[in-house]
Structure formats: C-alpha cells, structure tokens
Amino acid sequence: MNAIADADAVVVAGVDGPARGGGVELALACDVRVCTPAASFAETGVTLGLFGAWGGTRRLRQAVGTTHAADLSLSGRTVDAADARAMGLVSRIVEDPRAVADEIAANDPDALRELQALLGQNGSQAATDEREAAAFGRLHAEPR
Incomplete structure (x- = not known):
C-alpha cells in the first residue's frame, strides 16, 4: 500500500x-x-x-x-x-x-507533482506555507 x-x-x-x-x-x-x-x-x-x-x-x-x-x-x-x-x-x-x-491527468505534470507533495505533508502552518511558496517559485522559475 x-x-x-x-x-x-x-x-x-x-x-x-x-x-x-x-x-x-x-x-x-x-x-x-x-x-x-x-x-x-x-x-x-x-x-x-x-x-x-x-x-x-x-x-x-x-x-x-x-x-x-x-x-x-x-x-x-x-x-x-x-x-x-x-x-x-x-x-x-x-x-x-x-x-x-x-x-486530473490533463493538468500540468509539474504542478501535479508539487501539489501531490504538498498535500501529502504534515507539519506546522508556517512550514507548510514555506514549502508552498518554494514549490510555487519552482513552478514559475522556468519558462513554460
């Protein structure tokens, strides 16, 4: 499982x-x-x-x-x-x-991976916000 x-x-x-x-x-x-x-x-x-x-x-x-x-x-x-x-x-x-x-599969695969990782994580609100901001930055750092 x-x-x-x-x-x-x-x-x-x-x-x-x-x-x-x-x-x-x-x-x-x-x-x-x-x-x-x-x-x-x-x-x-x-x-x-x-x-x-x-x-x-x-x-x-x-x-x-x-x-x-x-x-x-x-x-x-x-x-x-x-x-x-x-x-x-x-x-x-x-x-x-x-x-x-x-x-779901029709969506951007990089965004799906980042969201999947964020949704699966536990932790404090501050740590989650930090991870979310970093993931957003990774997604928008490279031209698409």
Missing part, C-alpha cells in the same frame, strides 16, 4: 461496486478517491477478528476523522456511496471514475 501512497504519479481510485477490507485500504492509499452510485464500503475485518493493516487504520482516520473511522472499523458496517461522500471517504460520486482520472 505504501508503494501506491508514495507513487510519484497521482493515483486515482475509482470504486464501482463493493469495496471491503483490503479494497477500502487500497482506495485509501490513493491520492483521490471517487465512486459510482453503485459503490459501497466496509471495513469488515473486525467481523473476522482482524483489522486493517499496511497503514489502512491511519489512512482511514486521516480521511474521515476519528469518529467515522471508529464507527466503520469497530462495527464492520457497510456504507453506501452517499454516506461515503458525506464522511469524506470519497470526494465525488460520478458515473465514470475514469473521467476524473483523465481530468
């Missing part, structure tokens, strides 16, 4: 149908998560005496917050696309997830 999360390219998860356990964790490792109206999500490991690994527990908490992460992880319940969107598990409900990937 870390190889996906650490990829240099922007990775888009498009879920069309049920995502359970490892499927949810795979989606969580991606930069952008979208789904179709047919999608549903569940962290069912607890029903089998297991729980998410490979960073899935942390990524779930980061994506949906502690309250929703605890609810999903501790209950094993299934949520539909609308609930997943409402809690932040996915950013959009779309008919064609590939169109979202194409939309």
Whole structure:
C-alpha cells in the first residue's frame, strides 16, 4: 500500500461496486478517491477478528476523522456511496471514475507533482506555507 501512497504519479481510485477490507485500504492509499452510485464500503475485518493493516487504520482516520473511522472499523458496517461522500471517504460520486482520472491527468505534470507533495505533508502552518511558496517559485522559475 505504501508503494501506491508514495507513487510519484497521482493515483486515482475509482470504486464501482463493493469495496471491503483490503479494497477500502487500497482506495485509501490513493491520492483521490471517487465512486459510482453503485459503490459501497466496509471495513469488515473486525467481523473476522482482524483489522486493517499496511497503514489502512491511519489512512482511514486521516480521511474521515476519528469518529467515522471508529464507527466503520469497530462495527464492520457497510456504507453506501452517499454516506461515503458525506464522511469524506470519497470526494465525488460520478458515473465514470475514469473521467476524473483523465481530468486530473490533463493538468500540468509539474504542478501535479508539487501539489501531490504538498498535500501529502504534515507539519506546522508556517512550514507548510514555506514549502508552498518554494514549490510555487519552482513552478514559475522556468519558462513554460
């Protein structure tokens, strides 16, 4: 999962149908998560005496917050696309997830890399502002 999360390219998860356990964790490792109206999500490991690994527990908490992460992880319940969107598990409900990937891929690759790095970093507001200003400078230092 870390190889996906650490990829240099922007990775888009498009879920069309049920995502359970490892499927949810795979989606969580991606930069952008979208789904179709047919999608549903569940962290069912607890029903089998297991729980998410490979960073899935942390990524779930980061994506949906502690309250929703605890609810999903501790209950094993299934949520539909609308609930997943409402809690932040996915950013959009779309008919064609590939169109979202194409939309992102049409953007400047250097800007995508810089934004991906900035969005993936944690730290103080001042440090984030400094990194953002430096990235902006790099993007505009060379003629395009």
